[in-house]
Amino acid sequence: MKLIFIHAAGPQxxxxxxxxxxxxxxxxxGKSMEIIAPEMPTPENPNAADWMDTLDAAIHKVDERIILMGHSLGASIIFKYLSERKCENGICGIISLAAPYWGLSDWQSEQFTIGCCLKETINPSIPIRLYHDFADDVVPYQHVNAYANALPQAEVIGVTGQGHLFEKGFPELIRVIQSLSTQNEKTIINP
Known part of the structure; x- marks a missing residue:
C-alpha cells in the first residue's frame, strides 16, 4: 500500500x-506506509496537463494498491485526472483537503475545470473523504459542497483551526489513511 500525495500550487x-x-x-x-510525493512542475504557474502527466507517472510507478491524497490544487488535479484518464491501479481511497472546485463563480479556469460528471468516472465503491476548513480564507467552504454534489459517495468533513494549508495536521487524518490502507478489496477507477 502506498500513498500518493499531490501538493498545492505555489511555493513549496x-x-x-x-x-x-x-x-x-x-x-x-512512519514506516507503516510509503508516501510518494512528486514535485509538481512549475507550482507557481501550474499547467493542468503537466500536473496530470506527473500524477500519471507517479501512479504507473506503483504496482500495488494506492491511496490518492491531494491538497488544494493537488486535490482538484486528482479529480480532473480521474475524470479524464484511465487508472489501472487498485485505488482504495481518495482524500481531498481544501480542493477548489473549478467552474464556480470567481473560480473560472478552463484548463482545471472538470468536463464530465465525476460520479460516472469514479467507481462509487471507492471511499472519498473531502476535508475543508469552515474558515478557509483561500478556497471558500462552498467548494467542498460542490464536490459533495458531484460525488454522492463522498463524505464531507468540515474542520476548524486548519485554515487552507492544513499545516498542523490532525490525528483523524492519520486514522483515516490507516483505515483505508487495511481494506482488502481492490477497486478500479474507470473499469
Whole structure:
C-alpha cells in the first residue's frame, strides 16, 4: 500500500504550501506506509496537463494498491485526472483537503475545470473523504459542497483551526489513511 500525495500550487519551500502537511504525514505514518510525493512542475504557474502527466507517472510507478491524497490544487488535479484518464491501479481511497472546485463563480479556469460528471468516472465503491476548513480564507467552504454534489459517495468533513494549508495536521487524518490502507478489496477507477 502506498500513498500518493499531490501538493498545492505555489511555493513549496520550508514552511510554504503543502510542506508542513507532508512532514506531518511522514512523521505520523512512519514506516507503516510509503508516501510518494512528486514535485509538481512549475507550482507557481501550474499547467493542468503537466500536473496530470506527473500524477500519471507517479501512479504507473506503483504496482500495488494506492491511496490518492491531494491538497488544494493537488486535490482538484486528482479529480480532473480521474475524470479524464484511465487508472489501472487498485485505488482504495481518495482524500481531498481544501480542493477548489473549478467552474464556480470567481473560480473560472478552463484548463482545471472538470468536463464530465465525476460520479460516472469514479467507481462509487471507492471511499472519498473531502476535508475543508469552515474558515478557509483561500478556497471558500462552498467548494467542498460542490464536490459533495458531484460525488454522492463522498463524505464531507468540515474542520476548524486548519485554515487552507492544513499545516498542523490532525490525528483523524492519520486514522483515516490507516483505515483505508487495511481494506482488502481492490477497486478500479474507470473499469
Amino acid at each position: 519551500g520550508v514552511n510554504e504550501g503543502s510542506t508542513n502537511l507532508l512532514q506531518f504525514l511522514k512523521q505520523n505514518l
